[in-house]
Amino acid sequence: MTDTLDPITLEVLWNRLLSVVNEQQVTLMRTAFSTVVRESQDLACGVFDTRGSMIAQSLTGTPGHINAMATGVRHFLRAYPAETLQPGDVLITNDPWQTAGQINDMTILTPVFKDTRLVAYFASTCHAPDIGGRIFSGEAREVYEEGLRIPITKLFIRDEPNAELFKIIRANVRTPNETIGDLYAQTSSNAVGARELLHFMSEFALDSIDPLADEIIMRSERAMRAAIRALPNGRYENESWSDGYDEPIHIKVAVTVEDEDLFIDFAGSSPQSSRGINVVLNYTHAYASFAIKAAVSPDVPHNEGAFRPVHVTAPPGSILNCLEPAAVASRHLIGHFLPGVIFGALAPAMPGKLIACGADPIWISVLHGKWPGSQESFTFSLFQCGGTGARAIKDGLNSTGFPSGVAGVPAEIVESLTPLVQYRRELRTDSGGAGTFRGGLGQWTEIGSPGNAAWGISALVDRTHFPANGLEGGGYGAAGEYLVNKSIRPQPKALFSVAPGDRVQLNPAGGGGYGDPFQRAVEMVLRDVVNGYVSLEAPEREYGVVIRYLGSADQLVRPPELYALDEAATLALRGQRPSGSEI
Numbered sequence: 001m002t003d004t005l006d007p008i009t010l011e012v013l014w015n016r017l018l019s020v021v022n023e024q025q026v027t028l029m030r031t032a033f034s035t036v037v038r039e040s041q042d043l044a045c046g047v048f049d050t051r052g053s054m055i056a057q058s059l060t061g062t063p064g065h066i067n068a069m070a071t072g073v074r075h076f077l078r079a080y081p082a083e084t085l086q087p088g089d090v091l092i093t094n095d096p097w098q099t100a101g102q103i104n105d106m107t108i109l110t111p112v113f114k115d116t117r118l119v120a121y122f123a124s125t126c127h128a129p130d131i132g133g134r135i136f137s138g139e140a141r142e143v144y145e146e147g148l149r150i151p152i153t154k155l156f157i158r159d160e161p162n163a164e165l166f167k168i169i170r171a172n173v174r175t176p177n178e179t180i181g182d183l184y185a186q187t188s189s190n191a192v193g194a195r196e197l198l199h200f201m202s203e204f205a206l207d208s209i210d211p212l213a214d215e216i217i218m219r220s221e222r223a224m225r226a227a228i229r230a231l232p233n234g235r236y237e238n239e240s241w242s243d244g245y246d247e248p249i250h251i252k253v254a255v256t257v258e259d260e261d262l263f264i265d266f267a268g269s270s271p272q273s274s275r276g277i278n279v280v281l282n283y284t285h286a287y288a289s290f291a292i293k294a295a296v297s298p299d300v301p302h303n304e305g306a307f308r309p310v311h312v313t314a315p316p317g318s319i320l321n322c323l324e325p326a327a328v329a330s331r332h333l334i335g336h337f338l339p340g341v342i343f344g345a346l347a348p349a350m351p352g353k354l355i356a357c358g359a360d361p362i363w364i365s366v367l368h369g370k371w372p373g374s375q376e377s378f379t380f381s382l383f384q385c386g387g388t389g390a391r392a393i394k395d396g397l398n399s400t401g402f403p404s405g406v407a408g409v410p411a412e413i414v415e416s417l418t419p420l421v422q423y424r425r426e427l428r429t430d431s432g433g434a435g436t437f438r439g440g441l442g443q444w445t446e447i448g449s450p451g452n453a454a455w456g457i458s459a460l461v462d463r464t465h466f467p468a469n470g471l472e473g474g475g476y477g478a479a480g481e482y483l484v485n486k487s488i489r490p491q492p493k494a495l496f497s498v499a500p501g502d503r504v505q506l507n508p509a510g511g512g513g514y515g516d517p518f519q520r521a522v523e524m525v526l527r528d529v530v531n532g533y534v535s536l537e538a539p540e541r542e543y544g545v546v547i548r549y550l551g552s553a554d555q556l557v558r559p560p561e562l563y564a565l566d567e568a569a570t571l572a573l574r575g576q577r578p579s580g581s582e583i
Helices: 007-031 063-079 163-172 176-203 210-229 281-296 338-349 411-417 522-531 538-542 567-575
Strands: 043-048 054-057 090-093 105-114 117-127 153-157 234-242 249-258 261-265 310-313 363-370 377-384 421-427 443-448 455-460 481-484 495-498 503-507 547-549 563-565
Touching: 007 043, 007 054, 007 117, 007 176, 007 210, 043 063, 043 176, 054 063, 054 210, 063 090, 063 105, 063 117, 063 281, 090 176, 105 176, 117 176, 153 163, 153 176, 163 176, 210 261, 210 281, 234 338, 249 338, 261 281, 281 310, 281 338, 377 411, 377 443, 411 421, 455 503, 522 538, 522 547, 522 563
Parallel strands: 261 310
Antiparallel strands: 043 054, 043 117, 090 105, 090 153, 105 117, 234 249, 249 261, 363 377, 363 455, 421 443, 443 503, 455 495, 481 503, 547 563
16 A cells, blocks of 8 residues: 555545544543543543554643553553454553553553454543542552552443443542543543544545554654764763652663664662652653654654654663552652653753753642532542743743643632632742743642631642753752641642641742853843743842832832833843843
């Protein structure tokens, strides 16, 4: 088939295939029961050929789900070879070492049959709102404590639900309706993808999609290898630190470029932890391979071919290649550091092309308790994003998920699905690292119960001790803050009981800056002050820019025209720096 494919036809088929997986994704988001999927978009969808190679992914998704699912589908095929499957069968697992690294992540795989012949697979991975065990946290010491672990098995058998498995799941989770509802949504979305793929095959008279998959994957691999070949050969190293649980975690990486292959080795990183912050190799590979694609060739279609030139290793028993039965629930708090530390390693090989470190781990806080005047419980997952690192030619993005791509949850959703109130939610002044281009801002948020009932929080947060560093002379972003009543600092990865009337502050970190702050255009500094991104006092200290406020200090509303640049004072300050920019 591929011998007759001209570039125009191939482009038409590729875009048509993308529309199929995007319809799969839309179906999933519109039928999901949980806010984790509907609002935060913590999901992945993809189509695979008969060998289990990912051909295409949906528009929305997180690397920890997409890339881990891409390598994880082969585990399904080993457990259930094609000859053991029939139309209407649907497979499931949440085994951390085979898919996305934690038991909250459910992967559903659906074989697609054309008549009686298997022609493809559709898969989706979603973060379940609850899976039993401890409340989602980093406290566990073994994976057995973290909830119900489902080996690869059949969720549906010839279109009939596996009733016994559904009973087991329902009996072991705190949110049975949402958790079971999401499993049906995943199954339905895979079915929609399968239906549309069969329409696509009929429309273009395709008996098999494997030849098309071969062509797409081959072209992606060729483009990825060409992009790696453009890098200077060599070994590039970097390191970073996470807050860890009881002690800091060291992340060390060596990136070796050898012609058209790239090797990423995490030897020298901390040993696996006794707490639930460990990372399985599948998840490590997911974020490391994503980092290379994002840095080296972001336009290459994301599929099996983009992974082949990238080789990821970590010592067995280390924090990034933990061994069973290690606890892994909060693996994202370490795994999300990987793109930033890899970018830092590659910065000398790719000057002016990479971003500074950002807030990195998305903050996930599980809020739980009882509704006032009722014994009915609530369990809610609150996703929050800090700032991204600055880019070589642009400021970082404010309160934007990276590298996860997960969206924050609106305050209205929190207040409609829990008895809690979000009293504050705004961009965090001075949290973006100074630089020629400023790091993205984090958030100030405050939440509490207006009633007289206690509630609980499991706040999975990081970068409270090790802020995001800048690149090329850029400054650090602000560290994150997790406070109760502005003074109590709970363990940031454990359960905490909140008394009635207490206020919890969850303030994600800001991103690092890029380039010399004294090279930042003064009009950009002035605009940041007017917008409240930077305080009135910070520009003189951080940027060598003096800005005066000409109005009354007690004015609540401060019109932009009342801010003025003191050109003489700025010129004097910047003149003390050889690299100072002119005004």
